[in-house]
Amino acid sequence: MTLPRWTREPMVHFLAAGAALFAVFAWQGEPADPASRTIDVSLEDRARLALQYERTMKRPPTDAELDTLTEQYVREEVLYREALRLGLDRDDAVVRKRMANKMDFLAQSMAETVEPSDEALVKWLADHPERFAREVRYGFDQRFFADRAAAEAALGRLRAGGAVEGEPISLPLSIEDASRSRAAEQFGEAFVGALDGMKPGTGWLGPVASGFGWHVVRLRTREAGEVPPLAEIRERVENDWRAETIARRRDEAYALLRGAYRVAIAR
């Protein structure tokens, strides 16, 4: 079964969630108008109170305790509505912050549990190849010299076919198939940057500067980083999709609401 594209739009989800919430409230008889003076405490409401109590106290409430909780709930509801009538919600930082948090939570909650389809992840992978591409890998030889002049002299000897050991330092003379980050960790970013500017198989080049000194380098291989198939990196892709979808829904939901406002800021 394929759903039309619009059903995948987060904005639609958000509106649908809002509509559902409204429907629930309407069905529960919750007054859309806080000015109403009717309070219905449904069985579901009481179940929620009981469950909250149980989560805190590690046992269900007795009937008497539940009645007390219900009474407290009613009391708070009455005072809450009266407070709304008096407009007390408008200048309370705590209330404002808390309600804003709830709106954010509403927008992102759906993305936290939903299982993305393979198609969605394949598309995600195709849209963001740079995040999932394997690293570039290098194979090279290098000789180290503290001074540039010594490195230049050695370069000449190496090009003429001579053997040069270089000066002692605890770095490998030869590297096979090292990822970019590994090479950078050992030789530093400047050195690896220089490798990117070389053509593999063109013999000894340099000298190349690093945090240690100077190197003459023979780049043998450079393998471009390819994007692996989804099956191999599904977890990574799903992590990325989920984290970003949550953030995006929250931002889009806000943008949608924000669009309906005209905001004037005095400077």
Add this chain to the structure above:
Amino acid sequence: MAGSRIGAACLALAASLALAGCDGAEREAQRAADAEAAVAIAEFPQQVLWGDTHLHTDNSIDAFGFGTRLGPEEALKFARGDEVTSSTGTRARLSRPLDFLLIADHSDGLGAMRRLYDAPRLLIRDPTLRRWHDMMHESPEQSQRAVAELIDAAATDSLPEAFRDPEGREENMREIWDAHLRLIDRYYEPGEFTPLAGFEYTLMPGGNNLHRVVMFRDGYARTSQVLPYSGLQGPIDDLWDYMDAYEEATGGRTLAIPHNANLSNGLMFELTDSQGGPMSADYARRRAMREPVVEATQIKGDSESHPFLSPNDEFAAFGDAGWELGNLPLTERKTDTMLAGEYLREALKRGLSIEQRTGVNPYAFGMIGSTDSHTSLATGDEDNFFGKHTGNDPAIEDRALEPQDLGTEVGRFGWHYMAGGYAAVWAKANTRAEIFDAMMRREVYATTGPRMTVRLFGGFDFTEEDWEGDWVRAGYSRGVPMGGKLVDEGKAPTFMVSALKDPEGAHLDRVQVVKGWITADGVLHEKVHDIVWSDMGERPMARGKVPAVGDTVDRETATYTNTIGAPELRAVWTDPDYREGESAFYYVRVLAIPTPRWTLYDAVRFGIELPAEAMADAVAQERAYTSPIWLGRADPAPRAERQAGWFARERFRG
């Protein structure tokens, strides 16, 4: 009637909450196991792995209260090299990714602050908790005040009952722990990036810091069978019991890493057991087995050495200022007699002393660095310091000058914070098992941030010629690496030491061997040997000391040049003072040339003037400490590879 219907509705609601993805964890475990099996294990460690074993996220009660709103997922992404946005909106990224990360949120009140924050106000009965709830929602300043109150309450054992109630705690913890374990399994990429499970056990009797980070070797299938162990009052033996029980029940493995010994007011490395009685061989063995590694350096100071204990060591005072005033919340001032139980070099010496008496060394530990950052951001670099907590992240201009909430009146200031360090691990592959096992064999070292590569091998026949060939292989085949033990055979030990600078960082000033030993009459000694340094020809030793390397730091621009120092220093060194029968330890300290501390970078960035005392401390020599190599008699009973439940069985037998 109504009651039973409500009960049924409750059940349905609870069931729907619990349903979410039990099969997910199994699938995840299988994926991780497959990926682990595909990682090649080297014959011996080839490449040092960098990580942080001590990072807090918004699940930590204090971190959340201090304003951190980044969770474990952002922490993992940041550590593996992604860019994230800090809690105050600053873009943050590591210059180089880390190889592993242990998120060590406080087990006490795990997630409690977030829960308190999210809780319906109606259900918060406790007036203190209700006040904290309101403060957290009101403003960042009020939120920080709430946490300061909370830490004080914890230190003085006066937390509200609701925070201490073990049953209520358990459910909160179960939910957060479970979600956390699933998350880190999802981010585990064997061979590339390894999140380890663990937590911080915040033992703090009377405000004296006896904190430990607990690390697990295992994935969800095992770690989800337990909850993080909590309790502020101890004794520490209870934690070890918990660790024994975990290993017995699950077949998994766990270790504990003490930290901030410098804030323990002498209690971290006592000569007695935790009850004040004489230390027995069993107790000593148990401590050494459970706590093979200690955090030597982190944001809240450096615990390697102190000038009072090491008056002949001109580099001993690094990272001591401010922290040496007293315990963690400064409820008790420190006296000089307490220092010996706090600093690691002295503890290593005490270990020899206890070993002479009991036959077992309780303090045969290795050393690592970590951050203890409470921002979800594992930043150990001076030029990228995101603060101890969100209340002093880099968006805050005068964070270097601000008095710290804990103990404001007696003089700990922002500039006393260090930028934090990293743990360097010589593992054979980047997997949980290999990293854990390297910690157990103490093949690890600490740095204060720079990623220097340091090798140390001890043996009896190393020579300068070994550098010509494959000296690493020679080190492993003819000696022991850092963390190992040499058996005294009547010959002076020789050490092969190599220190390579961080390719992106400062040159090196010198390499030292710190030796501690005990003579037959039970007297402890220490000596710091400069074994190799830069420009040895122009910088000859004078009266037993190598002259200072110089200082290229421009205070106006917070820059330095690598015109002094050396990119690599290495030496083969034989102990000139060796005497047969004297037990000893040898560890390496590497000093870089002077570089700006985070305070100087801040001062330049914001154009603020540091007070004289802070300015004098704004340039420092970053450093590395290796785990020691010990020299002594053969262990009477060699340590079994697996000792799960050893102590419990031993105790029941005896």
